[in-house]
Amino acid sequence: MSAWHAELAWLGPGRGVAERVLVEVEGERIARVTEGADPPAGAERLAGITVPGLANGHSHAFHRALRGRTHRGGGDFWSWRELMYQVAGALDPDRYLELASATYAEMALAGITAVGEFHYLHHDPAGRPYADPNQMGEALVEAAGRAGVRLTLIDTCYLRAGLDGQLLAGAQVRFGDGDAGAWAERAGAIRERAGLRVAAGVHSVRAVDPAAMATVAAWAEARQAPLHLHLSEQRAENQACLAATGRTPAALASSAGVLGPRTTAVHATHLTGTDVALLGATRTGVCLCPTTERDLADGIGPARSLADAGSPLCLGSDSHAVIDLFEEARAVELDERLASERRGHHRPDDLLGAATKAGMTALGWDAGHLAPGQLADLVTLDLSSVRLAGARPDEAVDQLVFAASAADVSSVVVSGRQVVRDRHHLLVGDVGAALDRAISALGPR
Ligand SMILES: [Zn+2]
Numbered sequence: 001m002s003a004w005h006a007e008l009a010w011l012g013p014g015r016g017v018a019e020r021v022l023v024e025v026e027g028e029r030i031a032r033v034t035e036g037a038d039p040p041a042g043a044e045r046l047a048g049i050t051v052p053g054l055a056n057g058h059s060h061a062f063h064r065a066l067r068g069r070t071h072r073g074g075g076d077f078w079s080w081r082e083l084m085y086q087v088a089g090a091l092d093p094d095r096y097l098e099l100a101s102a103t104y105a106e107m108a109l110a111g112i113t114a115v116g117e118f119h120y121l122h123h124d125p126a127g128r129p130y131a132d133p134n135q136m137g138e139a140l141v142e143a144a145g146r147a148g149v150r151l152t153l154i155d156t157c158y159l160r161a162g163l164d165g166q167l168l169a170g171a172q173v174r175f176g177d178g179d180a181g182a183w184a185e186r187a188g189a190i191r192e193r194a195g196l197r198v199a200a201g202v203h204s205v206r207a208v209d210p211a212a213m214a215t216v217a218a219w220a221e222a223r224q225a226p227l228h229l230h231l232s233e234q235r236a237e238n239q240a241c242l243a244a245t246g247r248t249p250a251a252l253a254s255s256a257g258v259l260g261p262r263t264t265a266v267h268a269t270h271l272t273g274t275d276v277a278l279l280g281a282t283r284t285g286v287c288l289c290p291t292t293e294r295d296l297a298d299g300i301g302p303a304r305s306l307a308d309a310g311s312p313l314c315l316g317s318d319s320h321a322v323i324d325l326f327e328e329a330r331a332v333e334l335d336e337r338l339a340s341e342r343r344g345h346h347r348p349d350d351l352l353g354a355a356t357k358a359g360m361t362a363l364g365w366d367a368g369h370l371a372p373g374q375l376a377d378l379v380t381l382d383l384s385s386v387r388l389a390g391a392r393p394d395e396a397v398d399q400l401v402f403a404a405s406a407a408d409v410s411s412v413v414v415s416g417r418q419v420v421r422d423r424h425h426l427l428v429g430d431v432g433a434a435l436d437r438a439i440s441a442l443g444p445r
Contacts, residue, residue: 001026001295002416004378005039006050009399012355012369017049017393025376028415033370036192044418046380046411048388050350051369051397052333053113053377054325056153056361057287058266058316060118061100062087062139064229065439067320077234078294084319085171089125090442096121098141098441102434103320104147104424110323110406111379113414116316116363118158118228118266119203120175122186123125127173133186143197148427149195154228155187156201157208157216158294163244165209175203178211184219195415197364202229202258205241205249213256226262226364229253230285232275233267233298250275259284264362266316269293269301276302280309285362288354289318290331300335304345313350322404325355331426332442333401348401377411 002025009021011033022037023030039045065087070080091099100117107115109138115138123129132138137153144151157365158175163167168176200220204209209217232238232249241249250271253259260284268279268286268430279286286306293299296319308312313330329351336345357368360375365376383391383401385408391399412420425431 003040003043004046004050004413005037005043005261006046006378006380008049008383008396009370010051010397011020012052012371013349017396019051019136019393021370023376023378028375030370030372030374030376032372046378048380048383048410049391049400050370050378050380051400052356052370052374052381053360053364054111054355055314055365055368056107056112056115056317056325057264057319057359057362058062058113058118058289060319061143062091062096062105062121063104063319064103064435065099065442071295073322074344077298078236080296081429086315087442088121088174088338089171091121092124093130093135093139093411095438095441096136097143098434100140100143101146101428102431102438104144104149105428105434106323108147108149108412108414108419109423109425109431110325110408111409111412112323112325113377113379113412114152114360114363114365114367115144115149115197115229116154118156120156120158120201120203122177123174125174127168127176131436134190137190138278141277145195146215146427148414148417149366150415151195152197152199152226152365153190154199154226155190156203157181157183157212158203159183159208159212159215162206179210180215180388184215197225199226199228199364202227202253203228204237205252206237208254210256210438213253213258217257218260224262225314226264226362227258228264228266229258231265231268233293235270235299236347239269248272248275250278254278254282261285264314267298267301268306269299271302276309278305279311283310285312285314285358286316287316287362288332289316289326290328290335291321291324292318294331294335294412295319295321300339304336307346307350309399312358312361313354314362315355317443326400326406329355330402348398351401352397376416378411379409380411382410388402412426
């Protein structure tokens with residue numbers, strides 16, 4: 001049993017900010033939450049405002065090595081992808097362990113307590129399985145353990161180079177299992193354990209044909225596991241899908257049984273009105289990654305329309321151009337302001353809910369509220385920082401969403417264990433040095 005006493009705490013969407021909140025924890029879960037309480041002897045004091053753990057719904061850990069190296073030039077998603085493939089080609093299980101450990105530690109410092117890793121870098125650079133066919137996935141599991149965050153390993157099926165059925169080539173041969181049956185067998189061999197959920201991924205309608213998509217969906221259904229897919233990030237994907245199948249990617253995914261309440265569509269940027277209605281009616285979640293989408297000049301997704309149609313929204317830092325879920329949260333609103341020339345599309349409470357509860361649900365975790373029975377994730381922000389100074393309790397959520405940064409996170413508790421204290425990572429120590437070592441090890445590019 002441990003006890004945490006928060007000066008202020010946001011209890012979850014629609015539940016407001018309370019003062020002097022005592023959170024009692026048994027094992028990894030919250031046992032009791034008491035508002036207006038005095039701190040009992042032995043309680044850990046959390047100065048500032050405490051919120052539930054942030055969920056990073058979509059990550060490619062190795063993209064962290066591209067930060068600062070791809071922004072200067074021109075081009076688009078497709079030219080950026082060539083650079084990304086160069087990094088992918090340089091990774092082996094040991095290097096990936098170091099890079100992912102440091103990247104997940106950066107996430108912990110930013111208040112992220114669970115990450116969904118969209119993992120398709122399965123095999124060696126020649127496309128041959130490692131001695132343990134899940135060695136790369138296990139490196140990610142170990143990395144999350146070192147960084148002290150929970151991992152949803154979204155083991156992703158990736159079978160072909162395009163809708164015309166072209167075979168995987170070059171860097172892509174690492175991604176492929178040959179067919180969906182082989183994917184299912186390999187992914188099914190990963191054992192869930194404390195802090196790890198195994199989920200299913202369909203890379204995209206480009207990379208997985210409808211019959212294979214159906215196999216992946218059935219695998220996820222049998223396990224009641226989350227299922228994630230990239231959807232309509234690029235107009236070119238829509239055009240190719242329409243040309244090859246006569247359907248939009250959303251309609252094609254739907255016809256293969258991929259949509260539904262355990263499914264999360266990542267990006268969902270270029271949708272038709274019918275696509276929006278289809279995602280909403282099936283309660284398919286949508287993971288928006290605005291800092292990546294703007295970095296790659298993808299476009300602005302119809303977030304308000306999706307939420308109105310019935311799709312829960314969550315957030316991901318995806319390519320890790322930055323790792324800051326407060327920045328992702330406000331970007332959802334601010335991008336729609338720029339596109340519509342109107343303010344007030346999303347309530348701050350709902351945006352913080354996307355960063356917490358909705359993301360945890362998309363990743364398969366009982367977390368995201370400060371409430372009994374939930375995993376005990378407590379993220380505390382320093383209200384004396386220059387960005388947050390002057391915040392009053394009744395406006396604190398607005399100020400968090402529109403002005404906080406990852407640098408304001410001072411303490412992080414994950415499943416009842418403190419991982420960050422006084423902005424210091426208690427397990428990794430110097431996270432900057434760890435990132436520098438891991439990225440330098442990939443060699444000059
Ligand atoms: Zn992605």
